[in-house]
Amino acid sequence: MSEKIYAWLLRLYPSHFRKVYGQEALQLFRDRSRDETGFLPRLRLWCDLLADMVVSIPREYRRAEPAISVARVHSDGLPGFQLLESQAPRPGVLFSALVLTLAGFAAGSFLISYGGSHTNPHFWESKGRAQRPDPTARASSSSSGAPPSAPNSSPQNSTAKAQRTAAQPPAPGHDQLAKLQNDAGAATGNDAQTQTAQPASKSGQSAAQVSAQAKGMTVVAAGTLDATERQRVVQGAVAQLDRYYNYPDIARKVGNALLAHEVHGDNDGPADGRAFAALLNAQMMDVSHDGQLRVVYSKTKLAPEVPGLAAGPSPELLAQYRKTLEENNCFFEKVQILPHNIGYFKLNSLADPAVCGKKAADAMASLNHTDALIFDLRDNTGGYPAMVAMLAGYLFDKPTQLSSIYNRAENSMRDNWTPQPVPGNTLANKPVYILTSGATFSGAEQFSYDLKMLKRATIVGEPTSGRGHIPRARRIDDHFEIRVPDEQTINPVSKTGWDGPGVQPDVRVPAAQALDTALKLAAARLRKR
């Protein structure tokens, strides 16, 4: 037993000592324990051994090290390695090191790819339960080109994000925003005088049904249609189109096409309201190529239209919209000062100034002493013209006219001016760059277009989605309505708007490279100064 203990203790010695003298030492221990019997001699033996180990083990290790290091140092001045281990690592050790390295590398890569967007699932979970994102929001945002992007992703991630867009479901918060803006009539130029023909939430619901039908999803059978009603709907749609649509000639063409389909009996198939609406939308789309123009079916009876009544969005919807804004920092994603004292402001919505005015003012104040400004609107879904005017106001030293809104039916023009400059503002003469993408939408397009026309900003990126009109729901009958873009923005400089082609960038680069490009341009310009 005691011999085993000593054999084990011998392992504390360096291997070279054990190899040469291990057996000898063990033999000596055997000899001594054989000769020294009895309690006291045994005790003395162990005391001797332990004291001997305390002294000799460190000495043996000291002896081992210099021997190796001396052997490895080159005499001709070349650097040499000093090794404490005299043997090469075994293959097993190398293998486990390789596995560990790969595992660490994989874990790191995974965290970089997915860790950064951890807010998305959280957002989905917390908001998704209360307000389930329905297909409408996605359908309307994708049809109108609104970005399905994460509200909190950083601009540096935009490349990765663009790649993810196809695979990942759009962040519900943003979709909700698009939907809310849509429903609340908060699209460009439409904040105060919205005339919804019915409770907005109802129209949202019916839109959901339409898009569900259009996507071929299972729908519960709704009310049936007869030929008379179909005819009435077509004629009503044609009448509303003719009266309100921004492009009278296209309105006529679309109307003729609808009537022709009706006469040819193309509409005899569907007895279901939603299917019929989807059919009409497809027919209109063929001619107009305008996704904003569409017929919507409502299962419940629509509220009667009160002519001339300025019916704003419902208080519940407005409250929900404001709550969403507050929970998402008004979709102001990033405010920071980049190298060369260039201010960077990424905002994904032009939110209602009544809710977000203070935050916007704070953001601009924090950028007040920068030498150049970059507005990142690549993921901006638009919003309120009042916010457009407010932000643009920081870039001028006097009130400046922005795009007006022309209402075709009323033949009226609503002008739009930037407010009086904020005292102490120093940004009025600083270079401004605006980053755009194909997803830059509505109010964000107005901001870009107006500043471009006023030669106040350089647009960097991709052409925007080209939505300068504001659709409004017009009642056809108790269950059908048609959303007709009836207002358009007209810029005082160009005498036109951006609807259709979108805002053309001054410097055309892929959206993912827009920030880098703008930073280079800004830095070069600041150096010249």
Added chain:
Amino acid sequence: MPKRKLDPLPAAAFQILLSLAEEDLHGYGIMRQVAEQTGDRVRLGPGTLYSSIQSLLEEKLIEEVAPPENDKAGIQSNTQPDAKSGAKSNEERRRYYRLTGAGRKLARAEAERLADLLRVARAKKILRGDYV
């Protein structure tokens, strides 16, 4: 010139050199001899013993020799009778060491150095008595 490991000569190494002055011994024999010549005051543990032996071998002050034919009996006289068979098989693995000329010379030099010290100590009246 590299520093010699055994300069100054450690007490354990000097004891080992002295123990080998009269006959070739293996490790345990050295240990017993040292204990004997120091009145059981110095008992070299295996670590110290073999570490010193290693140093002495490297400096060529001692050398390893084949076990002497007649020494087996001598060793066995030191062992208990009941361990005879085990001791015999281990006997073949025992290494014997012999003092080299250089070792003997160094031991003598060390002894003379100590004798000098002794004279000084005696002259300074530090050491009294008639011994040595």
